[in-house]
Amino acid sequence: MNRFLLPLSIFVVVVGFLGIGLTLNPREIPSPLVGKAVPDFSQPQLYDREKVLSPADLKGKVWLLNFWASWCNGCKTEHPVLMELAKSGEVPIYGMDYKDQQDEAMAWLRRWGNPYPIVGVDEAGRVGINFGVYGVPETYVIDKQGVIRYKQIGPLDPDTVAKKIIPLVKQLESQ
Amino acid sequence: MIPEIGHFALILALCVALVQGSLPIYGAAVGNSALMSVAKPAARTQFLLVLTAFGCLAYAFADKDFSVLYVAATSNSQLPLHYRLAAIWGAHEGSLLLWTFILTIWMFAVTLFSAHLPEATRSRILGVMGLVSVGFLLFMLSVSNPFERLIPAAPDGRDLNPLLQDPGMVIHPPMLYMGYVGFSVAFAFAIAALLGGNLDAAWARWSRPWTTVAWCFLTIGIAMGSGWAYYELGWGGWWFWDPVENASFMPWLAGTALVHSLAVTDKRGGFKVWTVLLAIMAFSLSLLGTFLVRSGVLTSVHAFATDPKRGLFILVFLAIVIGGSLALYAWRAPKVGLGGSFAMLSREGMLLANNVLLVAAMGSVLLGTLYPLFLDALDLGKISVGPPYFDSVFVPLMVPAIFLMGIGPLAQWKKASVPDLAKRLKWAFGVSLVSALTLPIVLGSWTPLLSLGLLLAIWIVTTSAVGLRERLAHVNGNSLVERLASVPRSYWGMLVAHCGIAVFIVGVTMVKGFESEKDVRMNVGETASIGDYTFRFDGAQDVVGPNYTAARGAFHVSRDGRETTVLYPEKRRYPVQNQVMTEAAIDPGLLRDLYVSLGEPLDDGAWSVRLYHKPFIDWIWGGCFIMALGGALAISDRRYRLAWRKQEPAVPVPTRAARRKVA
Amino acid sequence: MKWVMLIILCVSGPAWAGEARPLADDPVAEARLKHLAVELRCLVCQNQTLADSNAPLAEDLRREVREMIAKNMSDQEIIEFLVSRYGDFVLYRPPLKATTTLLWVGPFVLLTIGATALVITLRRRAHTVVDVVVTDEEHRKVEQLLAEGGKRS
Incomplete structure (x- = not known):
């Protein structure tokens, strides 16, 4: 090959990568926890501080864990989608109220509706750190054995729910 | 309307x-x-x-x-x-x-x-x-x-x-763009020469001043950006290896290589093909920087609001301009002649070795900047490439480059001899080595990096001194002043620019080696000491600016009981965007900066405060300005001034020599 | 004399003005935190280290790291803790792995290729250029060089 073509070939490769780069989101960080056991926690429940929410109690079923907060804008965008999904009864969504005030969180759920059978409280953000949460909302799909199967970063939208979450849940249910 | x-x-x-x-x-x-x-x-x-x-x-x-x-x-x-x-x-x-x-x-x-x-x-x-x-x-x-x-x-x-509401904003972007866009002239010269097939020494001579001017602007632009980040971001750093900083640094490295390579092409007619490629590269990297800043493919502190449509436009534009130029290059370059001969060990050879190092450094910055994108595009995971990476690959590449910088200007064109160079440089080397080993001990702390940094800086200065002394022995003139005046400006330019690098290295080395910082909780009247200086907090007051409100702290700084200065750092709130800004207060000095930034208000009038003592930090930017000054001196050289006035590209030799004698 | 003054000042200092307390309870642990945090990336920020960022998550992570330091965990363990949750993305110094080999050796490969290319080209040139007759252009150059004040150096 002509050595004078070398710069051009390198450039073509770089442009190819830059082109692919345009379709990617550099802020979305894949979780190393997918495929691993769900980190254990035992957090007080929002509506009953005496009781706890813990993955151990949810073994044997497929469930979603949704990190949210009343101060988070993306959560409001996502909320109708969660309400819809909860209504469909496809899969239970457990909530984790992340770094929030109890009264504000309750007021928020009163106002926009409550899709969660149980909401845990993570006041200090520790559970969030164990889940590798770096921005709310984030949603995890957890299978019957307590293994994380999928992580949604940012708000769920109807399309993702229909094309990713529901088929995945169905498949995990049948296992 | x-x-x-x-x-x-x-x-x-x-x-x-x-x-x-x-x-x-x-x-x-x-x-x-x-x-x-x-x-x-x-x-x-x-x-x-x-x-x-x-x-x-x-x-x-x-x-x-x-x-x-x-x-x-x-x-x-x-x-x-x-x-x-x-x-x-x-x-x-x-x-x-x-x-x-x-x-x-x-x-x-x-x-x-x-x-x-x-x-x-x-x-x-x-x-x-x-x-x-x-x-x-x-x-x-x-x-x-x-x-x-x-x-x-x-x-x-x-x-x-x-x-962005800062004096830096008024001047830094225009300077930087003058540099980026200035490389378009060298680029256009190169493409014109490739199109016309007349890639000769005259081409290099014409391109040289334009490239140098652009390089000066870029040097100043980058330095100002760095200085701005230092005082505005409020955590005392001056270079973060952020993708956008890298985007400005890559054209600078390519441009620096180009300035040197043009010297070889101009003087010896050699390596035209390489010089043309560098000219294309310098401008291409400027365009690439534009793409990186505006397309959102990389996460950066400085990125513009992004939009994929714009990203696509620039990418297509980039592909056409750079792809087209490189295709033209691949087509035309093989027909270009070789130029004059020279040995591996010669001024030309060393300039080119320096080119290899600069381009390898540029390639490393490019690799580090784009690598996360490569991995992500291939779905191999997300990684971050940050300062620890760049520091560890950049330093080993720059050390030999700076070592060569000392020798190159002393080597003869065409063919140099090792024993001769060794003889001429032995005292420079001795002085550098001894002072680099002992200075840190005198200053109170010895680390290998400190010694290395000082060694390089002193090496540049001493070799420059040797070069100047030899040069003075060969020019006409009776008094020293006369002789100094008859050394060509281009030579002064080179010396000054190289010494600028030395000043820069001293700054970096001393800051890394001796800076100290303290995070303290200060109540009114309390004091904190850092690097011989005592800071007394005299409380914070509310002040109102044109478009912000601020809490302004007052710090009395004293040394050995004598007051040095009073510093007023601010914590500003800009209501329109509801943003809080930390406005650090700095007392700059030739040998040290004192830097105070206000953290958060604590209970009963106390504040969390961060204090820095940064020895020699202003040398970092001072060095850059000296480099740019060197560039300015080089283009004020007589032969360019003559060239502007002449219709003919090259001045006939006899007249030129005669004029020189008259002058 | 100066010495005496200094000592008096130092001794009497706290009497007339309190020496400010460090913000951290344990400055040694804080120094270790800083040392670790400058090589860690704040996940929510644009591109900032954990040490520089004021984002709430960065504060939480610093708290977490402080606790681990208090528990006497090694740097390695602390980094593993973070990587197992956030992946290699948190590390500003990418670990050497199959996927990052090119990143770490690339610069030196580039240098080697460049240096080899330079040596080969110069050798080849030395062969091809040797017997060229001195052209007018070159002749003129030599003269010019001579004219420019005996540029020996």
Whole structure:
């Protein structure tokens, strides 16, 4: 090959990568926890501080864990989608109220509706750190054995729910 | 009405640019003088049109015309006038207009200083610059129009990002762009030479001053950006290896290599092919920087608001301009001759070895910057490449480059001899080694890196001294002053620029080795000491600025009981964007900076405070300014001044020699 | 004399003005935190280290790291803790792995290729250029060089 073509070939490769780069989101960080056991926690429940929410109690079923907060804008965008999904009864969504005030969180759920059978409280953000949460909302799909199967970063939208979450849940249910 | 005039001027400028980018190049190809003569007036008209557009946007800002979307998005009625004007380049659209405006300034400069160029060459150069301009004008007019109207008009603007409300904003971007875009001239020269097939030593001589000027601007632009980050971001760092910083640093490295390679081509006619490639590279990297900043493919502190449509446009533009040039290069370069001969160990050889190191360094920065993107595109995971990586690969590449920097200027052209060089440099080496080993101990702490840094800096200075001494022994003149005056400016330029590097290295080394910081909780009247200085906190007061409110702390600084200064760091709140800014207070000094930044208010009037003592930090930027000064000295050399006035590209030797004697 | 003054000042210092307390309870642990945090990336920020960022998550993570330091965990363990949750993305110094080999050796490969290319080209040139007759152009150059004040250096 002509050595004078070398710069051009390198450039073509770089442009190819830059082109692919345009379709990617550099802020979305894949979780190393997918495929691993769900980190254990035992957090007080929002509506009953005496009781706890813990993955151990949810073994044997497929469930979603949704990190949210009343101060988070993306959560409001996502909320109708969660309400819809909860209504469909496809899969239970457990909530984790992340770094929030109890009264504000309750007021928020009163106002926009409550899709969660149980909401845990993570006041200090520790559970969030164990889940590798770096921005709310984030949603995890957890299978019957307590293994994380999928992580949604940012708000769920109807399309993702229909094309990713529901088929995945169905498949995990049948296992 | 005014914004429409600006918009219309841009459309006209695009038409002119299309003419400028086609007719003269075609004319040069077929030897049609009439077509070629279009280039000069077209370039000047384009300059005036873009100037008009720029003026219109400036007017819209000055006039607080919030019916212009861009004005409403980046300024506010409370914003002081100078920041409203700086807001012209405060975001994507306006900064593109600045880019284009500066491109036309350079074009205009080429029309002024190209009387000595053959007509075909000049036409091609202006044609190529016109084509680059077409791309930017199209970009603005299609997806980034700064004159887009907002109807109905906004009652007030959303304000300029408070981070950008700083004197640095007024001057740093224009400087940086002067540098980036300045490389377009060297690029256009290179493409013109490839198109015309007349890649000769004259080409290198013409390109040299243009490249040096652009390089000076870029050096100053980068230094100012770094200094700005230092005092504005409030955590005392001066270089973060952020993708956007890297985007400006890569053209600088390529440009530095180009400046040196042009010297070889100019003097010896050698390595033309390589020099042309560097000229293409320097400008390509400037364009790549534009892409990286505006497309959102990388996460950066400085990135503009991003939009994939814009990213795609620049990428296509990039592919056409750079791809086209490199294709032209691959086609034409094999036919270029070799030039004069020289041995591996010679001034030329060392300049080229230095080129290899600079380009390897540039490649490393490029690799580190784009690597996360590569992995992500191949779905191999997400990683971060940050300062620890760049520090560990950059230093080993720069150490030999700086070592060569000491030897190169002393080596003869064509062929140098090792024993001779060793003899001439032995005391320089001895002095550097001994002082590098002992100085840190005298200063109180010895680390290998500290010694290495000082070794390199002293090496540059001592070898420069040796070079100058030898040079003085060979020039005419009776007194020392006379002799100093008869050393050519270009030689002074080189010495000064190299010593600028030495000053820069001293700054970096001393800051890394001796800086200290303290995070303290300070109540009114309490003191904290750092590096011989005692800071007494005299409480914080509320102050009101033109478009912000602030808590302003007062710190009495004393040393050995004597008051040094009073520092007033601020914590500002800008209500429009509801943003809190930490405005550090700095007492700069030749040997140290004292730096105070206010953290958060704590209970009963106390504040969390961060104090820094930064020895020699101003040498970092001082070094850069000295480098740029060296560049300025080099272009003020007599032969360029003569060349501007001459019709012929090369001055006949006898006259030149005679003039020199007379002078 | 100066010495005495200094000592008096130092001794009497706290009497007339309190010496400010460090913000951190344990400055040694804080120094270790800083040392670790400058190489860690704040996940929510644009591009900032954990040490520089004021984002709430960065504060939480600093708290977490402080606790681990208090528990006497090694740097390695602390980094593993973070990587197992956030992946290699948190590390500003990418670990050497199959996928990052090119990143780490690349610069030196580039240098080697460049240096080899330079040596080969210069050798080849030395062969091809040797017997060229001195052209007018070159002749002129030599003269010019001579004229420019005996540029020996």
